[in-house]
Amino acid sequence: QLTIGIVGLPNVGKSTLFNALTKNDVLAANYPFATIEPNVGVVGLPDPRLDKLAEIYNSEKIIQAPVSFVDIAGLVRGASKGQGRGNAFLANIREATAICQVVRAFSDPNVVHVDGKISPRDDIETINTELILADLQTLEKALPRLEKEAKLRKDRAGILAAAKAAASLLNEGTTLYAGAAAAGIDAEELRELHLLTGKPFLYVFNVDEEELGNAEFLDELRAMVAPAEAVFMDAKIESELIDLSEDEARELLEAIGQPEPGLHQLIRVGFSTLGLQTYLTAGPKEARAWTVPVGATAPEAAGVIHTDFQRGFIKAEIVAYDDLIAAGTMNAAKAAGKVRMEGKDYIMRDGDVVEFRFNV
Numbered sequence: 001q002l003t004i005g006i007v008g009l010p011n012v013g014k015s016t017l018f019n020a021l022t023k024n025d026v027l028a029a030n031y032p033f034a035t036i037e038p039n040v041g042v043v044g045l046p047d048p049r050l051d052k053l054a055e056i057y058n059s060e061k062i063i064q065a066p067v068s069f070v071d072i073a074g075l076v077r078g079a080s081k082g083q084g085r086g087n088a089f090l091a092n093i094r095e096a097t098a099i100c101q102v103v104r105a106f107s108d109p110n111v112v113h114v115d116g117k118i119s120p121r122d123d124i125e126t127i128n129t130e131l132i133l134a135d136l137q138t139l140e141k142a143l144p145r146l147e148k149e150a151k152l153r154k155d156r157a158g159i160l161a162a163a164k165a166a167a168s169l170l171n172e173g174t175t176l177y178a179g180a181a182a183a184g185i186d187a188e189e190l191r192e193l194h195l196l197t198g199k200p201f202l203y204v205f206n207v208d209e210e211e212l213g214n215a216e217f218l219d220e221l222r223a224m225v226a227p228a229e230a231v232f233m234d235a236k237i238e239s240e241l242i243d244l245s246e247d248e249a250r251e252l253l254e255a256i257g258q259p260e261p262g263l264h265q266l267i268r269v270g271f272s273t274l275g276l277q278t279y280l281t282a283g284p285k286e287a288r289a290w291t292v293p294v295g296a297t298a299p300e301a302a303g304v305i306h307t308d309f310q311r312g313f314i315k316a317e318i319v320a321y322d323d324l325i326a327a328g329t330m331n332a333a334k335a336a337g338k339v340r341m342e343g344k345d346y347i348m349r350d351g352d353v354v355e356f357r358f359n360v
């Protein structure tokens with residue numbers, strides 16, 4: 001299971017955000033048994049396309065693609081040296097596929113900042129520094145071993161070179177995610193070292209509701225983390241939204257000038273940061289989104305539903321979601337020549353509406 005690890009300094013709103021995500025009936029509805037541990041939550045990827053499909057097919061229910069989050073508490077300055085929960089925290093973060101840092105940009109004087117002042121830039125740097133130090137420790141331990149191996153085996157030269165280059169990049173204070181590609185480091189080579197800063201990053205800026213409409217302020221924050229994605233929300237408002245009726249929630253969002261809850265954006269950006277996309281199936285029983293990695297082939301996509309579908313794959317009948325909606329019904333889409341028969345080499349696209357043909 002691919003998971004997004006939520007990290008951040010104490011008191012920035014991580015728990016508030018995590019609770020809003022996982023206590024949210026709409027987002028968590030289809031995953032009642034998904035809370036495996038108190039800090040792990042599985043939520044549904046909001047996808048309005050499923051509502052439309054369910055209408056067309058008269059589907060009984062809607063099943064969204066699952067996205068899992070883990071609340072990784074305890075990252076403090078000095079964590080890499082064993083401060084706070086230290087190594088326990090680092091073990092947790094190692095298991096996450098992507099890292100979502102929650103950054104405090106809200107002002108509330110009643111909420112103490114651990115470093116005594118609100119500075120998103122400094123907070124990001126503090127967290128990055130801890131992760132960088134942890135990676136440098138990993139590399140320090142690994143390098144003597146890699147040196148020895150490279151002397152004996154040609155095929156270990158690549159990882160040795162990548163590890164050395166990674167160490168010098170990290171020593172300059174740059175994370176692998178931000179700098180590896182530009183430094184010509186082959187991330188694939190480093191895979192077995194499970195370095196933390198090589199994971200995809202995304203950022204949630206927890207801002208005051210008044211600032212959500214302040215484009216200049218948000219652009220400034222966005223620039224701090226680019227090319228990583230940034231999501232902006234007021235975590236306190238998000239946690240209030242979950243107790244409101246749909247109408248009340250819509251009113252509150254309108255009042256603060258937001259088209260949708262920030263949580264929806266976060267789940268979508270998190271999902272794409274994981275390198276995932278969805279294809280869709282629909283029938284009278286359910287309209288459903290299925291998760292595949294970007295680049296998956298049609299048989300691989302079929303295998304997500306059932307391994308038998310992959311083994312016995314013959315072909316896939318596919319219509320792009322937008323073409324189906326434009327035509328109105330599957331039959332109309334067929335008449336318009338929009339429904340394609342694709343074979344085993346077809347690379348899936350996000351929003352493909354699919355019916356697989358297979359041998360059992």
Ligand code: GDP
Pocket residue numbers: 008009010011012013014015016017106107108111206207208233234235236237
């Ligand atoms: P964590 O330590 O990062 O998990 O932070 P918490 O979620 O426990 O939040 C710390 C404190 O900040 C709590 O008192 C929250 O109510 C408050 N808080 C969280 N998000 C916001 C926000 O967006 N605005 C304001 N004003 N307070 C917030």
